[in-house]
Amino acid sequence: MSGAATQDPQGEISTAPAAIALRGVHKRFGEILAVDGLDLEVPNGVCFGLLGPNGAGKSTTMRMLTAQALADEGSIEVLGYELPRESKQARLEMGVVPQLDNLDVELTCRQILTVFARLYRVPRGARDEAVERALQIANLRPRADTIVRELSGGMRRRLLVARGLIHRPRLVLLDEPTVGLDPQIRQELWSLIDGLRADGVTVLMSTHYIEEAERLADTVAVMSAGKVIAEGTPAELVAGHAGERVLEVYGPPARLAEVSSLAAERGWESRRSGPAVAILRAESLDGEAPEGVLRPANLEDAFVALTGEEIE
Amino acid sequence: MSAVDAGRAGPRATSVGRLEPAALAGVMSRDVSIFGRYWKATTFSSIVQPTIYLLAFGLGIRAFIPQIAGVSYVAYVSTGVVATAVLFSSAFPGMFNTFVRWQFQRTYDAMLAAPVDVEELITAEVLWVSIRAGVYGVAPLIVGFFFGLEPEWGMLLVPLIGFVTGFGFCSFGVAIAAVAKTIDNFNYVTSAVLTPMFLVAGTFFPVETLPDGVRQVAYINPLYHCVELIRNACFAELGPADLGHAAVLIAFALLMWRLAVSQLGKRLID
Numbered sequence: 001m002s003g004a005a006t007q008d009p010q011g012e013i014s015t016a017p018a019a020i021a022l023r024g025v026h027k028r029f030g031e032i033l034a035v036d037g038l039d040l041e042v043p044n045g046v047c048f049g050l051l052g053p054n055g056a057g058k059s060t061t062m063r064m065l066t067a068q069a070l071a072d073e074g075s076i077e078v079l080g081y082e083l084p085r086e087s088k089q090a091r092l093e094m095g096v097v098p099q100l101d102n103l104d105v106e107l108t109c110r111q112i113l114t115v116f117a118r119l120y121r122v123p124r125g126a127r128d129e130a131v132e133r134a135l136q137i138a139n140l141r142p143r144a145d146t147i148v149r150e151l152s153g154g155m156r157r158r159l160l161v162a163r164g165l166i167h168r169p170r171l172v173l174l175d176e177p178t179v180g181l182d183p184q185i186r187q188e189l190w191s192l193i194d195g196l197r198a199d200g201v202t203v204l205m206s207t208h209y210i211e212e213a214e215r216l217a218d219t220v221a222v223m224s225a226g227k228v229i230a231e232g233t234p235a236e237l238v239a240g241h242a243g244e245r246v247l248e249v250y251g252p253p254a255r256l257a258e259v260s261s262l263a264a265e266r267g268w269e270s271r272r273s274g275p276a277v278a279i280l281r282a283e284s285l286d287g288e289a290p291e292g293v294l295r296p297a298n299l300e301d302a303f304v305a306l307t308g309e310e311i312e
Numbered sequence: 313m314s315a316v317d318a319g320r321a322g323p324r325a326t327s328v329g330r331l332e333p334a335a336l337a338g339v340m341s342r343d344v345s346i347f348g349r350y351w352k353a354t355t356f357s358s359i360v361q362p363t364i365y366l367l368a369f370g371l372g373i374r375a376f377i378p379q380i381a382g383v384s385y386v387a388y389v390s391t392g393v394v395a396t397a398v399l400f401s402s403a404f405p406g407m408f409n410t411f412v413r414w415q416f417q418r419t420y421d422a423m424l425a426a427p428v429d430v431e432e433l434i435t436a437e438v439l440w441v442s443i444r445a446g447v448y449g450v451a452p453l454i455v456g457f458f459f460g461l462e463p464e465w466g467m468l469l470v471p472l473i474g475f476v477t478g479f480g481f482c483s484f485g486v487a488i489a490a491v492a493k494t495i496d497n498f499n500y501v502t503s504a505v506l507t508p509m510f511l512v513a514g515t516f517f518p519v520e521t522l523p524d525g526v527r528q529v530a531y532i533n534p535l536y537h538c539v540e541l542i543r544n545a546c547f548a549e550l551g552p553a554d555l556g557h558a559a560v561l562i563a564f565a566l567l568m569w570r571l572a573v574s575q576l577g578k579r580l581i582d
Contacts, residue, residue: 029582060582066425069582088427096425102418104342111345118338119426163422 017080019044019171019202020065025074027060027226034060036226038074042204042219044170047197049217050206051299053307057226058206059099062175065204066091079171092121094171095164099179099206101156105149109140109159112148113166120167130166137192138162154185161192172196174205178212190216210300220299224307234299242269242301243281249292250276259290271304280305331435335428339436342419347444354448358401362393362452366459369516381518383547390456391546392515394449394470395477395539399510402445402478406485407498410437410576414489420580430577438482438569445478446471453546466545473545476561477538483568490575514539534564 020042027035035057042048050058063069065078067087076083078090104112113131122130135141138158148156157177164172177193178186193216196203207213213220214234221231230237249259259277263270266288269280279285280301282294347354369389380388413419423433450470453461488501512519512526513535519527530536537557544550544557 027582063582067581068421068424088429091425092427098418098422098425100418100421102422104346104417104419106346106349107342115338115342115345116426118341119335119423119428121334121427 017044017077018042019079020048020204021075021077022061022064023075025061025064025071025076027057027064027069028072029060034226035064035071038223038227040221040228042202044202045197045200046218047193047203047205047216049213049220050204050223051208051210051213051217051220051303052206052223053208056223056307058208058223059175061223062096062099062173062204062206065173066094066096092167093169094173095167095169097161097164097172097174097177099175101160103148103156103159103163106147108145108147109135109138109151110144112159112163116163116166122167130168134162134166137165139188154181154188157181157185157189158192161189165196169201171202171204174203176206176208178207178209186212210298210303214299222303222306230302230306237302237306238297238299240302241280241305242297243283244297245282245294246297246301247279247282247285247289247292247294248273248276249279249290262290269305271301330429331432335432336436336439338426339423339428339433340440342423343437343440354444358397358448358451359455362390362397362455365393365452366390366455383543384460386456386459387461387547388543389516390452390459390461391543392513392539393452394474394542395513395535396510396515397452398445398449398474398477398538399481399506399535401448402441402480402482403485403506405441406438406482406572407489407492407501408485408495409441410486410489411492411495411498414576414580424580430580431573433580434483434486434573434576435569438479438486438572441482442475442478445482446473446475449474449478461546464546464548466548466550469545470542473538473541473558473561476558476565477534480534480561480565480568483565483572486572487568487575490572490579509533509535512536514543534561537561 018041020040022038022040025035025038026033038057038061040050040061050061052058060069064071064076065083067084067090070084078087079093081087081090083090104115107115110131113134114127117127117130132141135144138155138161140155140159140162143151143155148159151159161174161177174193178189181189190212193203193205197216197218203216205212205216217234219231220234220237221228222237223229230241232240249256251259256272256277259279260270260272263277263279268285271278271280276292278301279289279292280297282289366386366389369385374385377385379385414421420433424430450467453467453470457463488498492498512522512530513533514530515535519530519536522530537560541554541557541561544554
């Protein structure tokens with residue numbers, strides 16, 4: 001058991017074991033090393049964001065937490081249970097929302113939730129109530145008896161979330177919860193996730209959307225090539241890896257190339273950001289800076305500085 | 313524990329083990345819900361198919377073969393069709409449902425994220441299919457009654473024989489689905505394994521009339537033992553040899569079950 005001191009929502013310091021602890025985890029698929037010496041500790045009661053570009057190993061990590069993928073090396077503990085030996089017990093106490101829609105299209109919302117209430121061992125007498133509660137969470141009460149095939153994409157995603165919450169888990173794994181959704185539906189899901197954290201549920205969310213991590217996560221771990229390369233609150237990551245302000249210089253391609261080489265010459269951290277060159281840590285440029293627009297640094301700047309990868 | 317946790321049912325009070333009834337029931341409850349959507353089609357085909365067999369073989373050939381192996385041809389065929397019905401209603405779901413739920417619908421991925429392990433998932437799926445195969449296996453006998461088949465007490469054993477046989481063939485289908493690369497691969501199994509299996513089992517003609525080599529093949533065909541057991545039960549001829557037939561079917565079921573769990577398990581868990 002890991003004994004990290006964590007601060008729970010009531011403000012008390014406790015030495016409860018971390019909700020999730022991974023140490024030196026490796027996972028190989030043939031030639032590909034998907035997870036390469038991953039160390040990760042998720043304290044109880046926080047919303048923890050796993051941020052990384054596609055292919056960073058986030059989904060593999062998520063699958064290892066339910067023992068649907070087995071680590072080649074290293075140790076994994078979830079809710080104090082050792083995986084894979086006690087994974088079934090861990091799964092009983094956590095909820096999972098997968099990235100890919102794996103709802104039974106032939107069943108109704110109510111039928112799916114009832115099946116999962118059974119799978120999660122919700123006692124017979126409490127099952128109907130659990131299903132009603134889940135329908136309420138997903139805002140699907142009017143569609144309770146509609147077949148999944150007839151639901152919209154947003155409704156299906158909400159049902160996926162509700163399915164993972166049917167048994168009131170202490171820990172919820174969300175794998176790219178809003179990938180491919182409309183901005184409006186994304187907002188709905190964000191408030192749902194925020195509500196979970198307010199309820200004291202530990203949330204581990206993988207995402208490659210910066211905004212999602214920035215808005216929801218108390219702590220963000222940036223993953224790249226199968227390991228965590230930086231960890232902290234969004235503000236700490238921004239301050240530590242992109243500084244306070246960013247200078248964006250706009251211009252025709254020739255001008256941008258000129259600015260980029262100037263930055264390289266002076267040792268300024270810079271990156272192409274759409275039609276502009278963004279120079280990080282603009283607060284320390286002392287008067288020699290080219291003309292441009294100053295803006296506060298954000299998590300995207302830190303992310304790109306860390307991973308060297310542009311994201312959507 | 314925070315105040316929030318205190319409001320929840322003590323999770324550690326529920327402990328989990330191997331092949332838990334609750335997990336099996338949970339997985340099967342999904343099958344039952346889905347069955348609620350297509351039971352009419354299943355019932356229709358399980359009645360119409362033996363009817364057609366009996367009309368074609370029974371009425372068509374009856375004029376030339378009034379008796380076969382000591383019983384009327386109608387009685388012979390209607391009992392044979394029980395076995396073929398069990399074979400197809402278990403091997404096909406074993407192959408196709410498994411492949412579709414695993415690869416296309418990802419249902420198995422969803423359930424394995426819940427406290428259900430691979431062994432429970434596969435066992436529950438096979439159990440459901442074999443119960444259904446056992447129950448629907450009676451349909452050809454019911455049709456047979458209308459064509460002159462005599463009711464016998466031994467017929468009450470037919471659902472049980474169908475269940476055990478179905479368990480084996482469904483597990484066989486699951487194991488095939490686990491190694492199939494695409495859904496088209498099932499064509500090889502259907503044409504090269506299942507079709508000869510259902511013909512060379514004493515379903516429509518006795519295996520004793522077959523040439524020596526082929527007859528030996530029939531004896532290792534589990535469906536042959538199913539057919540023998542069903543006939544002996546239906547014609548009140550159960551004897552010591554039937555213990556052997558039952559033993560073969562049970563051994564086949566257990567072997568295929570373990571094969572299904574190990575093969576699909578390897579592919580469901582990375």
